[in-house]
Amino acid sequence: MCMIHSKWEFTNFVCESLDKDFGEFEYCFIKSVNRSYKYISGKYKLYRRPLTKLTVNTALLKRFNGYKPFLYNISVDICKFYKNPKSNMVMKFFFESYTAFAKHNRTCPINNDIVLDKLPASVMNHRFTDILPFPEGDYLIETRWVLDGTSRAIFEIIIERLPPKAVPFSGPTLDPEWWQQRCGGSLAGCKVPVVEALPQGAMVACACTRSNLLLALSGNLAADSDADSDSDAKAPRSDRGVERSK
Numbered sequence: 500m501c502m503i504h505s506k507w508e509f510t511n512f513v514c515e516s517l518d519k520d521f522g523e524f525e526y527c528f529i530k531s532v533n534r535s536y537k538y539i540s541g542k543y544k545l546y547r548r549p550l551t552k553l554t555v556n557t558a559l560l561k562r563f564n565g566y567k568p569f570l571y572n573i574s575v576d577i578c579k580f581y582k583n584p585k586s587n588m589v590m591k592f593f594f595e596s597y598t599a600f601a602k603h604n605r606t607c608p609i610n611n612d613i614v615l616d617k618l619p620a621s622v623m624n625h626r627f628t629d630i631l632p633f634p635e636g637d638y639l640i641e642t643r644w645v646l647d648g649t650s651r652a653i654f655e656i657i658i659e660r661l662p663p664k665a666v667p668f669s670g671p672t673l674d675p676e677w678w679q680q681r682c683g684g685s686l687a688g689c690k691v692p693v694v695e696a697l698p699q700g701a702m703v704a705c706a707c708t709r710s711n712l713l714l715a716l717s718g719n720l721a722a723d724s725d726a727d728s729d730s731d732a733k734a735p736r737s738d739r740g741v742e743r744s745k
Contacts, residue, residue: 507623510637511657512539521651522546525612538617543652549608553577554645557593562637569638574645578607593640596626623658635660 514527527541555577561569575590584591598605600622602614627633640656 507620507627507658507660509537509539509620509623509656510659512541512655513657514541514543514652514654516543516652518649518651520546521646524652524654527654536619536621538619539615539656540617541615541654543613545609545612549610550646551578551608552646553609555580555590556643556645557590558641560639560641562639566637566639577609581605581607592626596622620658627658627660633660 509529512527512529514524516523522543522545525542525544529537529539531537553576554574556572556574558572559569560566571589573587573589575587580586580590580594584594597615597618600616600618602616603611637657637659640658642654643650644652
């Protein structure tokens with residue numbers, strides 16, 4: 500057996516206009532192109548222009564028998580934040596997670612529609628694993644746009660960190676050269692791949708450190724992994740919506 504590192508996936512993307520005189524969402528969707536490429540896109544048509552002030556509230560929730568607050572719930576004056584992103588490092592972390600895919604000006608006054616174009620799940624894999632690691636589970640990132648104390652729009656991204664998966668393979672399991680040929684150069688953050696035998700020799704994995712198993716497989720192992728994934732693929736997930744605990 501070998502271990503494939505856990506990954507993040509989008510499971511839902513919900514947008515709601517609470518004040519249609521202020522603006523409306525033209526589209527808001529999640530799309531799965533193939534097994535390894537899933538993205539979200541949205542466009543908010545802003546009717547009240549220009550905006551010289553707007554409060555953005557971002558909250559992180561984790562699913563524990565319903566979604567409960569988890570670590571962060573922050574609000575910023577977006578115009579002040581645009582001028583000095585380092586004024587709030589938590590908001591800066593979330594902000595930088597999508598700015599490369601935001602097709603609108605990020606200056607004040609705000610005088611344009613808000614567009615998010617094809618934000619891929621791979622961004623979450625990098626930011627929520629390598630930069631700021633989060634435990635496995637389902638998370639809800641909720642963002643509200645607030646003007647004069649009233650929420651005008653809300654969008655919610657539900658993401659899930661899947662657990663590592665053990666897959667069968669055939670090959671010389673304890674041959675370092677065999678493993679380095681297949682794992683070398685493909686491990687994010689690893690300068691020198693390390694071959695580790697896990698307890699009882701039941702599994703072998705490429706690792707940066709003993710506590711941080713990261714395995715990116717290629718060649719025969721990738722084929723074995725794909726075959727295993729096909730054999731136990733689950734039925735498509737239903738739209739879960741957002742269920743918060745009271």
